[in-house]
Amino acid sequence: MSVILTRRQFFKVCTTGLATSSVAALGFTPNAALAEVREFKLIGAKETRNTCPYCSVSCGVLMYSLGSNAKNAKQEIFHIEGDPDHPINRGTLCPKGAALLDFVRSSSRLRQPEYRPSGASDWQRISWEDAFERIARHMKNDRDRNFVATNEQGATVNRWLSCGMLAASASSNESGYLTHKFARSVGLLAFDNQARV
Amino acid sequence: MALQSLDIKARSATTTASPSVRQTTQVAKLIDISKCIGCKACEAACMEWNDLRDVIGVNNGEFDSPRGLSDQSWTVMRFYEEEPNGNFEWLIRKDGCLHCADPGCLAACPAPGAIVQYANGIVDFREENCIGCGYCIAGCPFDIPRISKKDSKAYKCTLCSDRVAVGLEPACIKACPTGALMFGSKEDMVDHADERVADLNDRGFENAGLYDPAGVGGTHVMYVLQHADRPQLYGLPIDPNISPLVSLWKGVTKPIAMLILGLTAFGSFFHYIRVGPNEIDEIDEPEDENEAAS
Numbered sequence: 001m002s003v004i005l006t007r008r009q010f011f012k013v014c015t016t017g018l019a020t021s022s023v024a025a026l027g028f029t030p031n032a033a034l035a036e037v038r039e040f041k042l043i044g045a046k047e048t049r050n051t052c053p054y055c056s057v058s059c060g061v062l063m064y065s066l067g068s069n070a071k072n073a074k075q076e077i078f079h080i081e082g083d084p085d086h087p088i089n090r091g092t093l094c095p096k097g098a099a100l101l102d103f104v105r106s107s108s109r110l111r112q113p114e115y116r117p118s119g120a121s122d123w124q125r126i127s128w129e130d131a132f133e134r135i136a137r138h139m140k141n142d143r144d145r146n147f148v149a150t151n152e153q154g155a156t157v158n159r160w161l162s163c164g165m166l167a168a169s170a171s172s173n174e175s176g177y178l179t180h181k182f183a184r185s186v187g188l189l190a191f192d193n194q195a196r197v
Numbered sequence: 198m199a200l201q202s203l204d205i206k207a208r209s210a211t212t213t214a215s216p217s218v219r220q221t222t223q224v225a226k227l228i229d230i231s232k233c234i235g236c237k238a239c240e241a242a243c244m245e246w247n248d249l250r251d252v253i254g255v256n257n258g259e260f261d262s263p264r265g266l267s268d269q270s271w272t273v274m275r276f277y278e279e280e281p282n283g284n285f286e287w288l289i290r291k292d293g294c295l296h297c298a299d300p301g302c303l304a305a306c307p308a309p310g311a312i313v314q315y316a317n318g319i320v321d322f323r324e325e326n327c328i329g330c331g332y333c334i335a336g337c338p339f340d341i342p343r344i345s346k347k348d349s350k351a352y353k354c355t356l357c358s359d360r361v362a363v364g365l366e367p368a369c370i371k372a373c374p375t376g377a378l379m380f381g382s383k384e385d386m387v388d389h390a391d392e393r394v395a396d397l398n399d400r401g402f403e404n405a406g407l408y409d410p411a412g413v414g415g416t417h418v419m420y421v422l423q424h425a426d427r428p429q430l431y432g433l434p435i436d437p438n439i440s441p442l443v444s445l446w447k448g449v450t451k452p453i454a455m456l457i458l459g460l461t462a463f464g465s466f467f468h469y470i471r472v473g474p475n476e477i478d479e480i481d482e483p484e485d486e487n488e489a490a491s
Contacts, residue, residue, distance in 0.1 A: 098241035
């Protein structure tokens with residue numbers, strides 16, 4: 001059976017429908033009372049312990065990265081916070097340490113050895129082998145020229161005053177020992193390091 | 198209860214009661230201003246955890262950086278140079294949401310579910326329900342919420358509800374290197390504050406005290422102030438209250454408006470019954486019938 005509406009009836013049906021839906025839209029429709037907090041973002045993230053690279057306080061940090069350490073997942077650090085089990089900082093960090101993530105991801109971060117020849121204005125990339133080779137060559141040449149074996153009184157001093165070593169790394173005791181041993185064995189006196197070796 | 202990790206105590210623009218049987222530990226943040234060195238580790242940790250990055254501003258000769266709260270900066274250190282007892286004192290207050298037990302923002306909010314109060318005391322904004330009207334700003338006695346220019350939604354400190362929900366402390370608390378920020382149950386924080394106040398009294402701050410204003414039902418972020426008799430030194434209101442405009446609107450204006458709306462509907466209905474529909478001109482009628490017939 002087909003329903004034939006008059007023009008007037010058609011308008012009535014439309015108007016009633018519009019009025020009903022408008023009343024519903026005014027807030028008479030029930031609305032699920034749900035609220036949820038943001039999902040905890042570290043679930044399943046790989047946690048890596050490390051030491052803050054900034055100052056010699058050497059606070060412990062926890063670095064959280066994407067990926068489970070599986071072979072096909074490229075890890076990417078997305079959160080860093082203090083290590084509560086570290087005896088030095090017990091989870092706390094300074095503002096620089098708390099913002100370490102932006103340090104890791106900094107666009108101006110040095111990612112490979114670079115070399116600027118004297119007189120040039122631009123840096124150029126060199127390989128690690130070339131960098132080690134150049135540094136060793138320069139150190140050897142300088143040490144051969146300026147090494148002081150004895151002082152004016154003739155006492156053996158074995159010092160190399162024209163070169164200094166300023167390194168920064170979160171070293172273990174063992175690598176700190178080796179760093180110190182290397183620097184002293186070549187006669188370096190001007191020597192400081194983040195780890196205060 | 199799906200998708201819900203914390204029990205809800207109150208919900209904006211919702212008249213139905215929330216489930217309230219389960220008892221949750223009340224949490225609180227205690228900010229001890231006498232221990233704060235203004236290092237801003239809390240600011241950095243907050244931005245890092247919440248994936249926020251404020252624009253790098255300009256130096257205006259103050260230590261306040263950024264200069265105020267924003268949609269990207271949910272906590273800022275405010276530096277006040279005062280001479281409360283004739284001697285210069287540098288009062289550094291970590292500003293941010295105080296998570297009132299009786300939140301003005303929630304009372305003022307007209308969007309259902311845009312502001313929720315969890316049973317543990319956290320007041321959280323649910324941005325997906327926010328309509329960007331800004332009434333929460335008018336309702337807040339501490340001027341905390343900020344509307345984002347990017348998405349026109351209100352943002353503020355969540356007390357790291359996502360961390361607290363899984364049993365961790367908020368990011369700012371964890372970072373604080375001097376222990377000026379503490380986190381725990383509200384009861385423990387009040388006890389700890391009492392110890393700090395006693396210590397400050399011994400050190401010559403006779404008016405030291407806890408800022409846990411009763412006008413908003415107490416707060417879940419409390420301050421230990423060296424000069425609790427003068428909170429205005431720290432930019433805090435002396436006796437914060439929810440603006441009377443909020444109760445005027447929600448308490449009186451809204452029901453009256455609903456009444457007027459209802460009366461109009463009733464009036465129209467009875468007018469229709471008594472007077473009937475509009476009379477149809479005799480000229481229109483045959484035309485309509487002709488159309489229907491054709």
